Each structure stands twice: as structure tokens, then as C-alpha cells.
Amino acid sequence: xxxxxxxxxxxxxxxxxxxxxxxxxxxxxxxxxxxxxxxxxxxxxxxxxxxxxxxxxxxxxxxxxxxxxxxxxxxxxxxxxxxxxxxxxxxxxxxxxxxxxxxxxxxxxxxxxxxxxxxxxxxxxxxxxxxxxxxxxxxxxxxxxxxxxxxxxxxxxxxxxxxxxxxxxxxxxxxxxxxxxxxxxxxxxxxxxxxxxxxxxxxxxxxxxxxxxxxxxxxxxxxxxxxxxxxxxxxxxxxxxxxxxxxxxxxxxxxxxxxxxxxxxxxxxxxxxxxxxxxxxxxxxxxxxxxxxxxxxxxxxxxxxxxxxxxxxxxxxxxxxxxxxxxxxxxxxxxxxxxxxxxxxxxxxxxxxxxxxxxxxxxxxxxxxxxxxxxxxxxxxxxxxxxxxxxxxxxxxxxxxxxxxxxxxxxxxxxxxxxxxxxxxxxxxxxxxxxxxxxxxxxxxxxxxxxxxxxxxxxxxxxxxxxxxxxxxxxxxxxxxxxxxxxxxxx
Amino acid sequence: xxxxxxxxxxxxxxxxxxxxxxxxxxxxxxxxxxxxxxxxxxxxxxxxxxxxxxxxxxxxxxxxxxxxxxxxxxxxxxxxxxxxxxxxxxxxxxxxxxxxxxxxxxxxxxxxxxxxxxxxxxxxxxxxxxxxxxxxxxxxxxxxxxxxxxxxxxxxxxxxxxxxxxxxxxxxxxxxxxxxxxxxxxxxxxxxxxxxxxxxxxxxxxxxxxxxxxxxxxxxxxxxxxxxxxxxxxxxxxxxxxxxxxxxxxxxxxxxxxxxxxxxxxxxxxxxxxxxxxxxxxxxxxxxxxxxxxxxxxxxxxxxxxxxxxxxxxxxxxxxxxxxxxxxxxxxxxxxxxxxxxxxxxxxxxxxxxxxxxxxxxxxxxxxxxxxxxxxxxxxxxxxxxxxxxxxxxxxxxxxxxxxxxxxxxxxxxxxxxxxxxxxxxxxxxxxxxxxxxxxxxxxxxxxxxxxxxxxxxxxxxxxxxxxxxxxxxxx
Numbered sequence: 001x002x003x004x005x006x007x008x009x010x011x012x013x014x015x016x017x018x019x020x021x022x023x024x025x026x027x028x029x030x031x032x033x034x035x036x037x038x039x040x041x042x043x044x045x046x047x048x049x050x051x052x053x054x055x056x057x058x059x060x061x062x063x064x065x066x067x068x069x070x071x072x073x074x075x076x077x078x079x080x081x082x083x084x085x086x087x088x089x090x091x092x093x094x095x096x097x098x099x100x101x102x103x104x105x106x107x108x109x110x111x112x113x114x115x116x117x118x119x120x121x122x123x124x125x126x127x128x129x130x131x132x133x134x135x136x137x138x139x140x141x142x143x144x145x146x147x148x149x150x151x152x153x154x155x156x157x158x159x160x161x162x163x164x165x166x167x168x169x170x171x172x173x174x175x176x177x178x179x180x181x182x183x184x185x186x187x188x189x190x191x192x193x194x195x196x197x198x199x200x201x202x203x204x205x206x207x208x209x210x211x212x213x214x215x216x217x218x219x220x221x222x223x224x225x226x227x228x229x230x231x232x233x234x235x236x237x238x239x240x241x242x243x244x245x246x247x248x249x250x251x252x253x254x255x256x257x258x259x260x261x262x263x264x265x266x267x268x269x270x271x272x273x274x275x276x277x278x279x280x281x282x283x284x285x286x287x288x289x290x291x292x293x294x295x296x297x298x299x300x301x302x303x304x305x306x307x308x309x310x311x312x313x314x315x316x317x318x319x320x321x322x323x324x325x326x327x328x329x330x331x332x333x334x335x336x337x338x339x340x341x342x343x344x345x346x347x348x349x350x351x352x353x354x355x356x357x358x359x360x361x362x363x364x365x366x367x368x369x370x371x372x373x374x375x376x377x378x379x380x381x382x383x384x385x386x387x388x389x390x391x392x393x394x395x396x397x398x399x400x401x402x403x404x405x406x407x408x409x410x411x412x413x414x415x416x417x418x419x420x421x422x423x424x425x426x427x428x429x430x431x432x433x434x435x436x437x438x439x440x441x442x443x444x445x446x447x448x449x450x451x452x453x454x455x456x457x458x459x460x461x462x463x464x465x466x467x468x469x470x471x472x473x474x475x476x477x478x479x480x481x482x483x484x485x486x487x488x489x490x491x
Numbered sequence: 492x493x494x495x496x497x498x499x500x501x502x503x504x505x506x507x508x509x510x511x512x513x514x515x516x517x518x519x520x521x522x523x524x525x526x527x528x529x530x531x532x533x534x535x536x537x538x539x540x541x542x543x544x545x546x547x548x549x550x551x552x553x554x555x556x557x558x559x560x561x562x563x564x565x566x567x568x569x570x571x572x573x574x575x576x577x578x579x580x581x582x583x584x585x586x587x588x589x590x591x592x593x594x595x596x597x598x599x600x601x602x603x604x605x606x607x608x609x610x611x612x613x614x615x616x617x618x619x620x621x622x623x624x625x626x627x628x629x630x631x632x633x634x635x636x637x638x639x640x641x642x643x644x645x646x647x648x649x650x651x652x653x654x655x656x657x658x659x660x661x662x663x664x665x666x667x668x669x670x671x672x673x674x675x676x677x678x679x680x681x682x683x684x685x686x687x688x689x690x691x692x693x694x695x696x697x698x699x700x701x702x703x704x705x706x707x708x709x710x711x712x713x714x715x716x717x718x719x720x721x722x723x724x725x726x727x728x729x730x731x732x733x734x735x736x737x738x739x740x741x742x743x744x745x746x747x748x749x750x751x752x753x754x755x756x757x758x759x760x761x762x763x764x765x766x767x768x769x770x771x772x773x774x775x776x777x778x779x780x781x782x783x784x785x786x787x788x789x790x791x792x793x794x795x796x797x798x799x800x801x802x803x804x805x806x807x808x809x810x811x812x813x814x815x816x817x818x819x820x821x822x823x824x825x826x827x828x829x830x831x832x833x834x835x836x837x838x839x840x841x842x843x844x845x846x847x848x849x850x851x852x853x854x855x856x857x858x859x860x861x862x863x864x865x866x867x868x869x870x871x872x873x874x875x876x877x878x879x880x881x882x883x884x885x886x887x888x889x890x891x892x893x894x895x896x897x898x899x900x901x902x903x904x905x906x907x908x909x910x911x912x913x914x915x916x917x918x919x920x921x922x923x924x925x926x927x928x929x930x931x932x933x934x935x936x937x938x939x940x941x942x943x944x945x946x947x948x949x950x951x952x953x954x955x956x957x958x959x960x961x962x963x964x965x966x967x
Contacts, residue, residue, distance in 0.1 A: 198537065232541065234541075236765070321571060324580060
């Protein structure tokens, strides 16, 4: 029951086989049962969830259903919501209540969705394992000693364990796709500018983008279609983006004539052989569906991680300056003077990884280093964008592994930030180029999911969805569920 | 050997848009603290800036008025520093590519003009205000001003004396008010100046400069620059060296003190503002703004001199503000006969009275039509110019028309020869000795008779008629 897609749940609601209240009760029960193990949710107010569900049932009875009527959706703790706390899993925002809804939250509410709560994440979305959360690590439902990926780890784990049928995440360098891959679900990062960033707590403004984390490709399309569109209050939200026929794109069942680029830089020594085998097999499957696999090169790929870890921390160092203890959030006790208030409030409020990135960013922007770091990184960014432009002259979409490794153990990489940063080696370039990317499950490695990443030209989410839907229809991977959280459930 | 002072000025001008630079909050001055704020200008998490188009247009207009280049693509940057009244911890500004570059202003120097280069005008947002006075152990912050649009107008180091600096500032101040891009009220912080001052021997390269902050009136700016130049000259002459630093001028003491040295200077870590795309304006938009450009002070002065035959002085006085010039032209339209008399009466009589009353032309109790009405009564001989001044006093007081005042006070001039002849005869009868003496050749006594007649009519007799009739009747 719980392991149903949004599409199936919507049908059941439509047929009157269930109600929004019933669904809310079922998922709340699962959250109650499994969240103590998984720590996927950091906030869930059952009463408020049921009230929304009741309102939705009433709306349906009176006016009929809206696009997401009665469907439960969890959101990452990075989205501002006017109800409940918004803390970005940071002590500096402990107890912070936003006075407004993020644009995407408004869209979900207007579509009749029921917001089930806030999910765990790396503090300020800075991390690839969910271990930097101030509220404790989230666990991977496939193996609870393992990380769920990050930074949208809570959303990924919650969907994978069916504590919610779908969730929103954000993706700055892979934070939707990498945890989706590690938890065996589908994650779609739209083109930069497709979804408004207003009300999403900023990490790196030129890279951040919200997106869907779901059980199926069609669900990702439904959810993305609901939250996307121009927002005049976000100057970087595209006013004239080509539209996508979200659900129609998911009807594709073959890959006749599709040219899939296979970039050699993404199939490298050192990646997990099991992941490699899974992705190789997935590409064979695509061939069988009619696709042509074209070997391509994205020659500047090797510089992506370095450029990202200059640009993202630089922007973050400014974005996080507002957490100064003056107006909201944590303020230290008994400050001696202004400087003491600033330094102690921030020292106490921010975790180690956030501090590391603020320092990195402030250094990269400082006088005398700007040209060598920030400016150089921006030049690399341009080259990476050009790599993709040239590649898309030859192919329609690009397919790669999402993560070079499956989920690793909690604590395994926390002492080694550089190794941790390489978790995003295959996802980062997509953010630097502002392109849409989708990860979907494509196999299992020793009981842990592997992910296939699709990349398309800007605004061509339709191509991602078509390829992913065709692949999904031909393979069983999206139907697998983690055994420990499936007992008593009909998968 | 003489010293040369080198001055460059940075002027922050508040742009008089209705709403703030990046959000919809009101920019009105003087509201209760923190009542004109929203999540954007409070720097709440997740909030994003949206650029105010009116602020862009007004900055472009200013750029065109100083003959500058308008960059069709400019960029916003973040200027990072921590201060409690800077909610985001950075100010959105323009650093690498400003909207306006390479302009100039011609300022009056002695009998001639001097061209002062303007390096750039960039757009930015204002910070809030910190309040410490009268508070024990705490500070208060008012963020009503946070996000109010500013233009920062940066000059070249082209000025060579405090007087030149003041002339430049006054010219700029007049210009921005003419363009209606700012209220320019210095007391409200709408026009704020920082000065970079250095000294050198003529012909030598620029000396090390000090930046003077907190200069909030023309008088203080002059004082501060002169103080700073003397301080540097004495320092060098005593064998010392000027260090690059920021100094705060204390207007009460008339001196400045070091605020921070070059070593302590902020590293603002500028980088492109990722929340705002590059600012693109089209050549057509710029052309449209240029087409809507009002007549500038210099053009108006010239036209007033040529078209109305005004003296340079009157033309200057009447073009100080756009409102004054418009008022004058309304007056001329209502009293087209004598533009010079209009100028005299407006510049000397009306503005003098308004000035004494501390009032602005905008709230003058006498409007242009009313003043024209008064001038008409002088022209048609109803009253004399002297009486007219009293009538104007009464009009200022009551707001009544000239006719109403003349009527109510019975000030109508006596031009009727019969009535005046009767008065003259009366005066002659009471002063037979003077008549005798006059007739014996004491011409000087003529003025005595005029005075007596005018006195008898309380000044209402038409002086021309009195003169004419006296001459005839005194001859006997």
C-alpha cells in the first residue's frame, strides 16, 4: 500500500478507494514506526498533517481534485514553510519559524498536496552523506549502517522507505541525484531557472535548484510540473523557459533513434565495479530499446569538482553572513561586545563542514586571491558548459553513473573531506552548466542500489523523462523495496 | 614652495523612488522604526532581490545629464562586511561594471568654468541605521532605510581647493534635484559625501590620500577638507609622512580623527551577485529616457537671459530649482508685459519674504497668478511700487488677492488731478513761507512739497501726477 506511486495514489483517491485522511494516517503511522530508526524526518506534526488532509478531502468533495489533491509530500528542511520550524538542520536556525512559504510550497498547497513534514539534510545542504546535519545522521533504508547520501538524504530515505510517497529536495552539486541513487529512487534536478528559489534557504545561489524525489519517473514529472514556472519574485527564474509536457513525456516506451552520449570521463578507474557493471548493463538495455550509444568526451570534467568547491563556498560565504545573531537564529549568551557576539554566535551555531566552506569561500574571494580562485573557477565553468554544448551537437541525451560508489558506511569518510567531495564527481558538472539531470535506479550492488544519471540540454527535461520512462518500463529496479521497511506491506 | 590640494569626492545620493531598490517597501522618511520592512530588506533566509526599474531609469537619467556613457550591460556585485544594520551581511552594489561611466560636470570657478570628471555612477542599496544614543549597554537598529536605492557618484581627483569641491557638490546637488532623481535633503541623509584628500607640490605625482567620512553639510565639508589639507601639509613639513587611512570628521570640534588605517581596511570580497542577472538596458530605453530629460540648470539660465533679458544674477537665482524656474515662467505667462519686472519682484520681494518666513516656493501663500495681479495694479497705476510692497506683505499674510487687499485697506492710488490739486492748495496755504521761498528760487523745496502731499494722502497719491501738478501750481 505505502509503496505506491503518486500516480497510483491519485487514482485510488479519484476512485474513492481511499481518502486523503486515510493516506495521511497510513504514512504518519509509518513515520512513527520507522523514523526512530531512519531519522529521515526532523519535524512532523501529525495533527497539522491530518488537518490538511481533512481540508483536502473537503475540497475534493466540493470542487473536485486539483493536480496533487490529497497526495502526501515531504519537503527538505531547507524549504521555508509558514507552519512549523524551518531550520536547515543547523543549530544556528534552531527554533526558527519562517514567516512565509517558499514559492514551491505555495505551489504544492495550491495543488492540494498534504505536507507531511520536514526531512533531514546536511547542514545548509553542505555534504554528501547527511552526516553534517545538526540533528543527527539519517540512515539508508537499504542498510541502516550506511548513509543515505546527501544533502537531501532525509527526503531520499523517506521515499525509499515509503514514509512518504514523494518528497522535495534541492540540488546544488548533486544533492537530489546522489541520494536518490544511493537510496534506489528517482530524483530530478530541473534546469537552473525552471523552479523558483524564493523561500529556499540559499547555499550557492547560482547552482541551487529544487526538484522531485519520487518512486517513479512519472511521479517526478508530476511533482516537477507542479512546482515549476516563472516567479517574478526570483530574478533568476526564467520568464520565457520552453514549456514541457511533463506527463506526456513519460508515455515513451522505446528509444528508437535516440542518440545517447557515453562520456569516457565518467567511466573511470576507481569507480565501484558493481556500479560500473550496472550502468554498462543499463546502456545495453537502452540499445535493446533502440538507442544508439555514442562515445563522447567532456574533456574538462576533471576540473569540475575543484571549480565547484571554489564557486559554491564563495557564494555560501556571503549567503550565510546573515546568520549573525542580530535578528534571528542563535545568539550566544552574554556577548561582551559586537565582535564577540558575531564570532561566538557563529562559532556555536555552525557545524564544522559549514565553517570549512565559509572559510574556503571567504579565502577564495579575498583580495589578491580572487583572480587565482574565483575567477579561474568561473572560467572553468564556462569551459564545462561548452563541453556539454559541443556534446549535445552529437547526441540527444547523456547517460552516466550518478555516483561512482553505492552508499558507504556512516563515519567512513567524515575525517576525509576530499574523498567525501568526490562523491559528487559525476553530478557537479551538471550544476555548473545549469542543465537538467535525472537519476534513476539501475541495479543493485551487494544489496545497495546503483543509479543511472541522464543529462539533457537546458530546458529539455522532456528528453530526460522520455528516456528514463522508457528505461523504467523495461526494468524492475524502481519496484524494489528495502526489506526491513517492507514487512507487512504489499510491495 | 606652495602646496596643491587634490580632492576627489564620492557622493551617495538616495534615489527618490516610491519603493526600495529590491523589494516593495516604502521609502518614506520618518516612519516609526522597522515599520517599512519586509522579509527581503530584513535579510530573512531564502528571500531574493528584484531590481526596481524606476531606480535604474533615474540613474540612467543622471548619467545622461552628466554626459556619461550608459553601459547597456552592467552587473551587480556583493560587497561583504558585517554590521548590525546590514541585514544580509553584504550590500548589493555595482563594482566591476557600473551602470554609468565617464561623465563630467562643469563648475563655476572665478569668472570661468572648470570641468570635473565623474568616473562612475553605480547603483547600490542603503543600509539601516544603528542607534546608540541614550541607550545603556544595547544598541537599537532601524531597518526602514535598509534597501533604499542609492547612486554612488564618484568624481575624478580633479578639484584643487575646498571651494572647488563645494562648487562641484552644489552643482551636483542642484542637478539631482532638477532631474527629480533625489530629494537631496542633506539633513535626511539623502545626499552624503565622502572626500578623498591629498596634497602635493605642483607638478609632482599624487600624494597619499586620506578618506574623510561623515560630512553632512556643505559647511562641514569645506571645514573638513581645509583641516585635512593643513594637517597633511604640517605633517609633511615637519618631516612626517601621510598614511592612507579613513578619518572621521567631528563637526563639533572641527577636527578629524583616524577611524581605520589601510591595514585595518575592510576586504569587501566583492563578487558577482548571483541572485540578479546582469542588468541589460536597450539603446531604445536610453533614448526614451534622454527624450524625457528636463531642461538642465545651465540651459535654463541661458534661456532666461536670452528670452527674458534677465541679468546673470536673476537668471541664476530663478533657476536654482526646477520649481522656481517653473514658477517664474508661470508668472511671466500671467504678466507677459515685463519679464524683468517679474524677475525683480519674484527674486527680491517674494523670495525674500518666503526666506524670512522659512518657507519654500512650493508652499508660498501667493501664487504666480496672484503676484501677476499685483504687478498689473502697478502697471495700470492703481497703486505705486512702494504701496505694492505693503500690499504684498498683506497678501503673504492673508493669502488674499492684490485687488482684495487694495480694496479692503483703501490703498487705491489717487491720480485724479482735481483731488490732488485740492490737496496741493491745502499744503500751500498751510506753508506760505515755503511757497514764498520756492518762488524766490529755492528749488530744493520742491521735495518738501512732494513729501507733504504724499503724507497727506498716506502715500496713495500718484507720485507722477503730484510732481506734474505741483510744478504748475507752485509757479502760481
